[in-house]
Amino acid sequence: MDQTFEKYLKAGQMTISNLVLYNYPKLGLDEAEMVLVIQIMSSIQAGNSFPEVSLIAKRMGKEEAVVYQLMHSLIQKNVMDIASIQGETGVKHDVYQFNKLFEKIIALEKQTEIAVKKKDVTVTREKVFQSIEVEFGRPLSPIEIETINMWLQKDSYLPELIILALREAVLNQAYSLKYMDRILLSWERQNISTAQDVQREQQRKRMKIQDKTMMQSDKKSDPNKPSIPLYHWSNRSNKNEE
Numbered sequence: 115m116d117q118t119f120e121k122y123l124k125a126g127q128m129t130i131s132n133l134v135l136y137n138y139p140k141l142g143l144d145e146a147e148m149v150l151v152i153q154i155m156s157s158i159q160a161g162n163s164f165p166e167v168s169l170i171a172k173r174m175g176k177e178e179a180v181v182y183q184l185m186h187s188l189i190q191k192n193v194m195d196i197a198s199i200q201g202e203t204g205v206k207h208d209v210y211q212f213n214k215l216f217e218k219i220i221a222l223e224k225q226t227e228i229a230v231k232k233k234d235v236t237v238t239r240e241k242v243f244q245s246i247e248v249e250f251g252r253p254l255s256p257i258e259i260e261t262i263n264m265w266l267q268k269d270s271y272l273p274e275l276i277i278l279a280l281r282e283a284v285l286n287q288a289y290s291l292k293y294m295d296r297i298l299l300s301w302e303r304q305n306i307s308t309a310q311d312v313q314r315e316q317q318r319k320r321m322k323i324q325d326k327t328m329m330q331s332d333k334k335s336d337p338n339k340p341s342i343p344l345y346h347w348s349n350r351s352n353k354n355e356e
Contacts, residue, residue: 138151141193141215141219142191150170150184153165153174194214195213242273242276243262249283271298272309
């Protein structure tokens with residue numbers, strides 16, 4: 115094996131979350147600080163939890179004073195900590211820790227998720243107004259806009275539920291918010307609050323209608339079939355006792 119390639123393999127590899135690489139500018143880190151984070155993490159994963167500044171400076175091709183400044187910046191930005199921990203022998207030693215970096219990444223991801231959800235809700239709310247105007251074939255009046263806002267804000271009806279109520283109204287050729295309001299109130303009394311609830315209720319109704327149709331079909335299939343009277347065993351028991 116080529117010695118250079120063997121050296122490459124023995125050097126090992128390090129892992130770092132892509133979330134750190136993708137979001138380090140949002141954490142306020144520049145390229146030099148990010149490279150320092152990678153260098154320190156690499157040493158930690160190799161078993162050296164507190165690498166010497168001189169070693170890091172050599173690897174980065176920078177003066178030690180510059181590396182010290184970068185480390186100080188990481189600590190100030192709540193990305194890195196220097197902690198003193200007790201080893202197995204009872205002797206305390208310093209280590210670099212990046213718990214705060216991971217906490218920042220998690221917080222950033224949560225903020226992103228919340229922003230996406232808010233955007234989706236906004237789009238869905240806009241879709242409610244647009245869908246009603248399209249189905250009604252006219253712009254909504256100020257009173258109608260206020261009514262829909264009350265559904266969304268005061269009554270906390272999900273936009274998807276309002277869209278389904280609109281669909282029911284259109285199927286019944288009732289192009290009015292009053293009709294939609296009656297549908298929403300009916301669903302509320304039945305504890306129907308999501309699109310899945312509506313789907314289950316509609317399925318239940320279809321099954322009920324299907325069962326009723328099958329029973330009627332069975333009766334019509336044999337009209338000459340004699341009816342079997344119900345025999346009250348309790349009456350016979352009473353007569354025997356007499």
